[in-house]
Amino acid sequence: MGTGALTGYIDVAQIVLYVFWGFFAALIYYLVRENKREGYPLESERSAHITVQGWPPIPKPKTFLLRDGTTFQAPNFDKPEPPYAARPTANWLGAPIEPVGDPMKAGVGPGAYAMRADVPDLGFDGAPKIVPLRGDPDHEVASDDPDPRGKPVFGVDGKVAGKVVDLWVDRSEAVFRYMEVEVPVPGGTKRVLLPMNFTRVNYPGGLWDFATGRIKDRQIQVRVKSLLASQFADVPTTKHPDRVTLLEEEKIMAYYGAGTLYATAERQEPLI
Numbered sequence: 705m706g707t708g709a710l711t712g713y714i715d716v717a718q719i720v721l722y723v724f725w726g727f728f729a730a731l732i733y734y735l736v737r738e739n740k741r742e743g744y745p746l747e748s749e750r751s752a753h754i755t756v757q758g759w760p761p762i763p764k765p766k767t768f769l770l771r772d773g774t775t776f777q778a779p780n781f782d783k784p785e786p787p788y789a790a791r792p793t794a795n796w797l798g799a800p801i802e803p804v805g806d807p808m809k810a811g812v813g814p815g816a817y818a819m820r821a822d823v824p825d826l827g828f829d830g831a832p833k834i835v836p837l838r839g840d841p842d843h844e845v846a847s848d849d850p851d852p853r854g855k856p857v858f859g860v861d862g863k864v865a866g867k868v869v870d871l872w873v874d875r876s877e878a879v880f881r882y883m884e885v886e887v888p889v890p891g892g893t894k895r896v897l898l899p900m901n902f903t904r905v906n907y908p909g910g911l912w913d914f915a916t917g918r919i920k921d922r923q924i925q926v927r928v929k930s931l932l933a934s935q936f937a938d939v940p941t942t943k944h945p946d947r948v949t950l951l952e953e954e955k956i957m958a959y960y961g962a963g964t965l966y967a968t969a970e971r972q973e974p975l976i
Contacts, residue, residue, distance in 0.1 A: 733760055736760060737760045737761070737762075737763050738763060740757065740758075740760075740761075740762045740763065740779070741762075741763060741766070741778040741779050742778060742779070744756075744757050744762050744779060745757045745762060749797045749798065750797065762779055763779070765777050765778065765779055765780070766778060772826075772830075783819065784819055785819065786811050786816070786817055786818070786819055787811060788810055788811035788812050788816070789803060789804040789805050789809075789810045789811065789812075790802060790803050790804055790810055790811075790812040791804055803815075803966065807962065807965075807966035808935065808938065808959060808962045808963065808966050808967070809938070809959075809962075810962070810966075811958065813962065813965055813966070814958075814961040814962055814964050814965050814966075815958045815959065815961055815962025815965075815966065816958060817954035817955055817957070817958035818954055819951065819954075820949075820950035820951045820953075820954050821949070821950050821951065822949045822950070822951040822952070823949050823950065824947050824948065824949050824950070825950055825953075827875060827876045828876075831875075832947055832948075833874055833875055833876045833877075834872055834873070834874050834875075834881050834882070834948055835872065835873065835875065835946060835947075836870045836871070836872050836873075836884060836946055837870055837871050837872070837873060838870055838946075839946050840873060840875065842875075843873045843875065843878070845871065850905050850906075850924045851924070852868045852871070852883060852905050852924055852926050853868050853869065853870060853871065854867065854868065854869075855867070855868050855923070855924045855925070855926055856868075856925070856926065857883070857885050857898065857903075857926045857927075857928060857936070858925060858926065858927045858928065858933070859928055859931050859932045859933030859934070859935070859936065860928065860929045860930070860931065860932060860967065860968075861932050861933055863932075863933035863934075864933060865885070865887055865928070865931070865932075865933035865934075865936040866885040866886050866887035866888065866893075866896075866936055867885065867886050868883045868884065868885055868886075868898075868926060869884050869885070869886045869895065870883075870884040871883055871884070872884060872897065872948070879900075880900050881899065881900060882897040882898060882899055882900060882948070882956075883897070883898040883900065883903065883926065884896075884897060884898075885897075885898050885936065887936045887937055887939075888937070889937045894937070894941065895941070895945070896936060896939035896940075896941060896956075897939070897942065897948065897956050898926075898928065898939075898960075899956065899957055899960060902928055902929075902930050902960045903926055903927070903928055904926070904927045904928075904929075905924060905925070905926050906924075906925055906927070928960075929964075930960045930961070930963035930964045930967060931960065931963040931967055932963075932967055932968070935963060935967060938959070939956060939959055939960075940952065940955040940956050940959055
């Protein structure tokens with residue numbers, strides 16, 4: 705027998721190869737099973753008594769200790785789902801759903817959101833990451849950038865929805881996340897957050913104004929294509945005037961997202 709041979713048919717290298725195969729198979733099994741801590745079991749349209757989990761099965765619950773001292777258990781079979789109002793468009797399994805009632809508040813389609821924690825997103829120092837400029841003297845609008853504070857906000861219908869009163873900055877990323885807009889409501893006004901990625905801040909004018917340097921002489925405009933001016937009054941608000949929680953961010957973004965499809969009836973029609 706050669707060097708490393710245990711018998712006439714088995715040697716050390718062969719055993720090591722078999723051990724590696726077994727370890728790799730067990731690793732794949734473990735990773736696929738751990739991947740099912742979120743999102744499983746799947747819901748079945750046939751019956752509420754059917755558990756759709758596939759193979760391998762869902763792992764046993766594990767408790768995770770978070771930085772703030774709280775705990776989180778996954779999988780969490782009692783995790784609440786966001787309320788939504790929708791019905792199937794046809795009487796067959798897998799049929800698309802359509803909103804019931806006000807589609808902007810139905811919580812479906814582009815207006816769907818997740819039930820995140822109802823606490824602010826915190827930075828490494830334990831303080832909220834997203835705050836208004838009025839409470840953060842370390843950040844300001846760059847002198848070369850347009851400052852939308854005090855400027856009107858226009859909806860997709862070209863009407864004025866409200867006025868920008870402040871900007872909310874993400875101190876961890878040093879970027880502006882929201883505009884705070886004061887909008888009229890019956891009996892007064894209220895303040896809502898407008899995500900920056902749903903806005904366009906510009907100086908109306910032509911190429912000649914830009915080339916001659918007169919572009920900044922024009923009035924700054926803040927335009928939003930996802931909502932009509934009248935729909936800003938129903939944007940979800942925050943519980944605290946200077947704080948926004950993860951759940952509130954979800955609801956705010958979902959409302960503007962819903963407007964991309966449901967703000968007008970024409971947006972729900974097919975394009976020809």
